[in-house]
């Protein structure tokens with residue numbers, strides 16, 4: 251076991267952009283260490299600068315390969331990149347990363363790229379919370395671009411990517427006639443579509459199918475809707491005003507880097523659009539509102555647990571069993587004790 255770094259020192263290192271401090275801070279958040287909240291709290295004032303890009307799509311569409319190529323592309327512009335792969339089967343965790351195109355584990359000593367994978371073992375809400383916090387830590391550590399990869403299956407995973415500033419949905423041809431993104435309910439959350447594996451047969455058809463879907467489905471209007479009620483409250487910008495974002499469908503060949511420069515351009519264009527249209531703040535509002543909600547729920551759940559012992563709970567159930575108390579009265583009694 252390496253010596254445990256004191257929290258204060260860890261925070262200083264993190265804010266200095268030290269990779270080791272970042273790695274350890276993320277571990278503490280992931281493990282729910284007792285100083286996890288303190289770390290996130292200290293980091294928070296230094297967040298809100300990075301462009302957060304979610305990359306999602308059906309399993310095996312080439313998300314990790316694309317993330318890798320994209321990171322390399324950003325590096326050519328001198329931008330630093332943090333990568334969070336929310337995926338237990340991620341090749342990032344294997345050490346020898348993604349073949350030889352980009353050796354991100356070392357990135358041959360490139361301080362400008364930092365990759366972290368997060369296991370899904372914490373599951374559901376825990377995973378969403380740990381990911382959201384890890385992303386804040388990346389941001390506080392000063393990364394310019396943060397890429398978060400999640401597999402587009404399962405609500406928790408999809409939502410982690412869906413609350414990014416910019417969402418890339420990755421599609422691949424040759425997985426049957428169906429557009430995978432539709433099946434997975436990803437059509438609504440895309441700001442950009444990448445039809446990856448465009449070196450394969452059927453890519454054109456996939457592009458055409460997606461474009462048709464976007465035309466009939468209302469394109470930018472969906473983007474407005476998908477970020478939830480807070481966006482609507484901020485006023486809906488329609489295509490008519492000329493301010494809308496039209497969702498591009500881009501072909502990429504992640505393994506060779508083909509089309510990745512165009513993808514980067516689209517992401518940068520979306521970033522600019524978010525800022526100029528005021529949407530950047532809307533997306534952040536949605537993220538922060540979710541975070542607040544989950545923290546409040548955690549806190550209340552913990553207090554509820556503490557307010558009533560296991561024995562007291564059992565006793566109530568026994569009384570219900572004897573029909574001495576009905577479920578509603580029992581619930582009221584629990585809440586009353588909790589509120590005392």
Ligand SMILES: Nc1nc2c(ncn2[C@@H]2O[C@H](COP(=O)(O)OP(=O)(O)OP(=O)(O)O)[C@@H](O)[C@H]2O)c(=O)[nH]1
Nearest residue numbers: 309310311312313314315401446447448503504505
């Ligand atoms: N032909 C071709 N193969 C690709 C391309 N991009 C990725 N692949 C291959 O597709 C396979 C899956 O790639 P990954 O990047 O691991 O896909 P993923 O979407 O991250 O997979 P999961 O995280 O498991 O859902 C690998 O064997 C890649 O080499 C591409 O553009 N063309």
Ligand SMILES: [Mg+2]
Nearest residue numbers: 313314337340
């Ligand atoms: Mg992957």
